[in-house]
Amino acid sequence: MSTDRVRVVVTGLGATTPLGGDVASTWSALLDGRSGIRPLTEEWVDSVPAKFAGRVAVEPGEVIPKPEARRLDRAEQFALIAAREAWRDAGAPEVEPTRLGVVVGSGIGGITTILDAYDTFKTKGWNRLSPFTVPMLMPNGAAGWIGIEIGAKGGVHATVSACATGAEAIGYGIDMIRSGRVDVVVAGGTEAAIHPLNIASFSAMRAMSTRNDEPQRASRPFDKGRDGFVLGEGAGLVVLESEEHARARGAKVYAVAAGVGYSADAHHIAQPEPSGAGVQLAMRRVLENAGLTGADIRHVNAHATSTPAGDVVETIAIKEAIGAHPLVTATKSMTGHLLGGAGGIESIFTILALTERLVPATINVDDLDDGIEVDIVRADPRKLPDGPIAAVNNSFGFGGHNVAVAFTTV
Amino acid sequence: MAVTEQEILAGLGKIINEITGIPASEVTLEKSFVDDLDIDSLSMVEIAVAAQDEFGSEIPDDQLKHLKTVKDVVNFIQN
Numbered sequence: 001m002s003t004d005r006v007r008v009v010v011t012g013l014g015a016t017t018p019l020g021g022d023v024a025s026t027w028s029a030l031l032d033g034r035s036g037i038r039p040l041t042e043e044w045v046d047s048v049p050a051k052f053a054g055r056v057a058v059e060p061g062e063v064i065p066k067p068e069a070r071r072l073d074r075a076e077q078f079a080l081i082a083a084r085e086a087w088r089d090a091g092a093p094e095v096e097p098t099r100l101g102v103v104v105g106s107g108i109g110g111i112t113t114i115l116d117a118y119d120t121f122k123t124k125g126w127n128r129l130s131p132f133t134v135p136m137l138m139p140n141g142a143a144g145w146i147g148i149e150i151g152a153k154g155g156v157h158a159t160v161s162a163c164a165t166g167a168e169a170i171g172y173g174i175d176m177i178r179s180g181r182v183d184v185v186v187a188g189g190t191e192a193a194i195h196p197l198n199i200a201s202f203s204a205m206r207a208m209s210t211r212n213d214e215p216q217r218a219s220r221p222f223d224k225g226r227d228g229f230v231l232g233e234g235a236g237l238v239v240l241e242s243e244e245h246a247r248a249r250g251a252k253v254y255a256v257a258a259g260v261g262y263s264a265d266a267h268h269i270a271q272p273e274p275s276g277a278g279v280q281l282a283m284r285r286v287l288e289n290a291g292l293t294g295a296d297i298r299h300v301n302a303h304a305t306s307t308p309a310g311d312v313v314e315t316i317a318i319k320e321a322i323g324a325h326p327l328v329t330a331t332k333s334m335t336g337h338l339l340g341g342a343g344g345i346e347s348i349f350t351i352l353a354l355t356e357r358l359v360p361a362t363i364n365v366d367d368l369d370d371g372i373e374v375d376i377v378r379a380d381p382r383k384l385p386d387g388p389i390a391a392v393n394n395s396f397g398f399g400g401h402n403v404a405v406a407f408t409t410v
Numbered sequence: 411m412a413v414t415e416q417e418i419l420a421g422l423g424k425i426i427n428e429i430t431g432i433p434a435s436e437v438t439l440e441k442s443f444v445d446d447l448d449i450d451s452l453s454m455v456e457i458a459v460a461a462q463d464e465f466g467s468e469i470p471d472d473q474l475k476h477l478k479t480v481k482d483v484v485n486f487i488q489n
Contacts, residue, residue: 065431066428066431067427067429067430067431068431070429071453127459128459130456131452131455131456132452132456
């Protein structure tokens, strides 16, 4: 399990999710098998068929001062909260500014800003718009704000690949360090898309669960009765660092960010390619990129969104590309689907599963769907073996984007 | 009924505090928005719009760029 490239390690974690306002509370809720999904109480709920979602557990207004919050889109607020936690967790490293980078993306960007601003424009006119409307709605806004805060002059980037965004950002961050351009990168994804127009639009695709009588049972990846995904919101960011830089400053190291595999389906704009060939290619490529074999991978945090189309195909692809042996879990059963934020928080969960040697269970799998031949962790968390092991986080997105990120124990 | 300088200053202090987080007590007549209060041009636009609502006197963009200090804005609103 080694390559001759620059080794990249993970030295900081930060998140705000439907399960908690930080990494520790989120992880603890995951191990307890709690659901972060709640009925929506907004007045518009009657206008949409899916009447529940995973709102963040801690409102950003409780953490970010009002003068700062008013110039940030909600997705940017989540990202800054997660970035601050990750940066503190990493020990606020002193880095030469031109050797420090940021890669933080969002699937949809400042969608609530756009829609609210358009209402303001129509009813009150252009000069009533906040002068921060543009930096709030642009999908690279979160990356820009984080870059300003930590003084990152080595490059600030925003990946956009729908639900693969967060994982792609982490992959790009790994590549930035390997290429020698920078030593440290803050990377991950954020999303704040709980708005009636988004729910209506996803519902128009028939992609969302409408299990309105049992919201906490609605996100049920791998279960025969699944009927769509459940929208969540939040952000998950990691601090990536060259091993040399991390060791030199005596940093705590969670895991090795061992590699990334990308592919694209080139099949349909929103539906997964039914053979799973593209998903398999991403996983084969991550093994190659990380210098790992299928046998090294003991855990997969699956993309599995609880839609009828994708979950089973992914498990077949895992079996083909990696093997039937890894412990597979779908944490979206508890967090809901954070879209562009998913790859961020799920990479964090993959890393913590390695460091704690414990895989959270997928909740709501009452009746495992036919054709699933991998080891799905259900009911209770399961132990990972001792010794050097590796894990993969899968993230796939509308547009046919497939991303797999590999982490290994230190 | 004319508004006094002190009333405008107090109102302006409140607006600036809400928009930027700077304590209203630091908003005094001689302060420069850029050099002393570190307020950027985008926030100045917000402050100008809020001041228009509060005091009813429009500050056109070509005037706004000449208003460098708190006293400049107070005088503009008074006149």
